[in-house]
Structures are given as structure tokens and as C-alpha cells.
Amino acid sequence: MTEPLVITSRPGVTRVNINRPDQGNALDVSTARALVEAIHAAEENPTTAVLTLTGTGRIFCGGGDVAAMAAHGSAERPAFLTELADAAHSVMRALAGSRLVILAAVNGAAAGAGLGLVLNSDLVVATDHAKFLAAYASIGLTPDSGATRMLPHILGHQRAMEMLVGGKALTAAEAKDWGLVNEVTSAERFEAAVTQWESRLLRVPAQVLATTKGLARQAMEPSLGYSEHLDREATLIAQSCSGPESQELIARFAAKSQPAGDGGLAASADRKTSQSA
Numbered sequence: 001m002t003e004p005l006v007i008t009s010r011p012g013v014t015r016v017n018i019n020r021p022d023q024g025n026a027l028d029v030s031t032a033r034a035l036v037e038a039i040h041a042a043e044e045n046p047t048t049a050v051l052t053l054t055g056t057g058r059i060f061c062g063g064g065d066v067a068a069m070a071a072h073g074s075a076e077r078p079a080f081l082t083e084l085a086d087a088a089h090s091v092m093r094a095l096a097g098s099r100l101v102i103l104a105a106v107n108g109a110a111a112g113a114g115l116g117l118v119l120n121s122d123l124v125v126a127t128d129h130a131k132f133l134a135a136y137a138s139i140g141l142t143p144d145s146g147a148t149r150m151l152p153h154i155l156g157h158q159r160a161m162e163m164l165v166g167g168k169a170l171t172a173a174e175a176k177d178w179g180l181v182n183e184v185t186s187a188e189r190f191e192a193a194v195t196q197w198e199s200r201l202l203r204v205p206a207q208v209l210a211t212t213k214g215l216a217r218q219a220m221e222p223s224l225g226y227s228e229h230l231d232r233e234a235t236l237i238a239q240s241c242s243g244p245e246s247q248e249l250i251a252r253f254a255a256k257s258q259p260a261g262d263g264g265l266a267a268s269a270d271r272k273t274s275q276s277a
Helices: 029-044 066-071 076-096 113-119 147-155 157-164 174-176 190-202 206-219 224-242 244-257 266-276
Strands: 003-010 013-018 050-055 059-061 103-107 109-111 122-125 131-133 184-185
Touching: 013 029, 029 076, 050 190, 059 076, 059 113, 066 076, 066 109, 066 244, 076 113, 076 224, 103 113, 103 206, 109 113, 113 131, 113 147, 122 147, 122 174, 122 190, 131 174, 147 157, 147 224, 174 184, 184 190
Parallel strands: 013 050, 050 103, 059 109, 103 122, 109 131, 122 184
Antiparallel strands: 003 013
């Protein structure tokens, strides 16, 4: 059985590859739990200061596993969505709360919870063919993974709503222009660019990196803490899947994605691209 993560290390840096390319690197419960374990394991090494998160293949992370959602009947789906959102939110908490600086190396589409991984990272490098989209509304769900907290903070309310309910999928260039991405590079230069960012960060003392990240994260905390906000998102996404429109949209999406093997929401970005081409 293929491991859901591929983890490599060099002095100061741990790289974590989501390794479910046949499912569009979609998050299921076991993969989310493995991500949390990988983050904590990297933190236990006192010489590690940077964690780089990327995906295997053409998609960074296609979000929650919609095929698995569709496989659960309407009666069981809210409980499944609660479990999946809670598992994904454990990843988001681990990323945001880690002493490590998280570098998202976005090698392709980042959709749904995959967008959440980007939002909960500290720096973002993307290939020029990457896309960023929320996509929850397209299957009749409310957002999770911190999207309704982090997108307005980074983009402003109007642009956040354009992505959350307006169906806006950002190209890599747009994502950089909107402030979501730090650097866009060609696929050929992607590996070199990621390594350069890692090396740049390692020139800063590890304690300075950790403390500065902690201060910057604390500055984003309003009266309702981020953890409580994630709990609220998890409750609402589970409720939203009970509606007949959501059930129909999830089933339709899962049926369309099966031949391509894309279990996550990133497949919708590929379809939009092909339709506009």
C-alpha cells in the first residue's frame, strides 16, 4: 500500500509530500492524521526550523475527499463530514501553531482544504500553472479549514467572498497580485526556487523564526480564537451536507471525477480551465 506522505529531511528542513496523486492528493482522515504526526515529528528535532509542504504529481491538494463523501449515504454523511473536518482542522491547527515556519510549495491546484493548507502556511511558492480555489459552494457546502477566517484577513472581505461564493479560481499570477503567494516560478525552476526559500529562511536564527511567527500569528487573533472558529466551521459544513442540493452536487461531482481519479475539489479547476480554453 502506498504511503500517504513522503517525508525527506536535510539539515534544518523537513519536506512533506502529500502522496495520493491518483486521488488528486485529496485529504482523507488517515492522511490528515499522518500530516499532524509529521508536523509534530519535525518539531521534535531541535535543529529543524522549516517545514515545506507540497504534493506529488500535478495537484498540490484537491481538498477533502469528495468521492468518500459521496460514498456515505445522506444519513451518515454529516457524521463523516464532522470527522473529516475535525481531522483537517487538526492539520490547520498544527500548521498555524507550529514553531516551524511553514513553506507551501504549491505544485498545482490547491482547492478546498488544499487552499486551507496554503492559508495556514507562512510563505507560499507556486508554479505558474497552479490554481487556487475554495470550491465548497460548487458542491453545496460551507467552507472549512479556516477559509472564512484567513481569506478575509489576507484578501479583504470582497475578494474573499468572490472566491468563497463567487466561484473565483485564482491563477498563480492573480494569487501573487492578491497577496496570497510570495513567488511564482516556472515548473522548471520550481525545485530551485523552493530550495532557495528554504536556504534563505535557514540564514535566520531558528529562535528568531519561531518567535516572529508566533507574534505574527497572535496578531491575527480577534476576540473569537482561531480554534473556536475552526470548530464552528466544522459544525456548519456537517450541517450543510444534509440538504438535498448538496447531496445532488456531491454525487454529480464524484461521478464526474471518478474516470480521472481526482477525489478532491481540484478537479473542478481543471474542468473550468478546459472549458475556457
